[in-house]
Amino acid sequence: MAEVDVDAVAAVVQALPLVSSLSGGQFGEVATYLPGRRVRGVRVRDGNVEVHVVAGPEAPLPVVGTTVRGAVLPLAGGRAVDVHVDDIEVPLSAGG
């Protein structure tokens, strides 16, 4: 399968308005490990690309999933795109 440009994946996901940020998972371990640096929240496996995100406030999560998948699919080189919503931003009105 074709190579995946993880920086491009991270950039398109980060640019989506429904996404607050990429997420490193519970322990910050979800990343692509490159020489000298890592790309947080994106992991490429044989059959799929995993994208971990923090959703923005009031974002309907199935729409977040579809939007992220739609944005990443063209870059995924024929792989499936699994979207993990790890956390959600809390609207300011709700406190904490």
Added chain:
Amino acid sequence: MSQITEQRPGTDGPSAGPGHLITPQGRTTIADPVVAKIAGIAAREVSGVHDMGKGAARALGAVKERLPVGSSSPSVTQGVNVQVGEEEAAVDVDLVCEYGVSIVDVAEAVRSNVIRRIEGMCGLRVTEVNISVGDVWMGDDDSGSGPGQ
């Protein structure tokens, strides 16, 4: 300490349906804390709910709020436990009601609001919302803070 626990098997409310979460091009997974936050906010929105959590969690929360370090706002997930599957979720909520409200009505309102929010925002089917009312808030007997909402 009174305790009311009701079960709500199955739902027929409006739902985005789980079909959007699992597709041939990949699946969308929603982590537990996401569902817990949505449930916590939804429960607190209901009038008559004063606070959430069991005694120990609330005492700890009150102490944490006074600490100068870390986030000072109480956690929205206090008093919420969730079990999230691929297409379904179940929620346990611990409430403190205001004195004078109909606890049964408040519990039912919390249940329907939690279900509406989770099904609307997550596309997960909510199988049950178990509500436990652990205390009643009697007013400003120990602090100057006003009633909830």
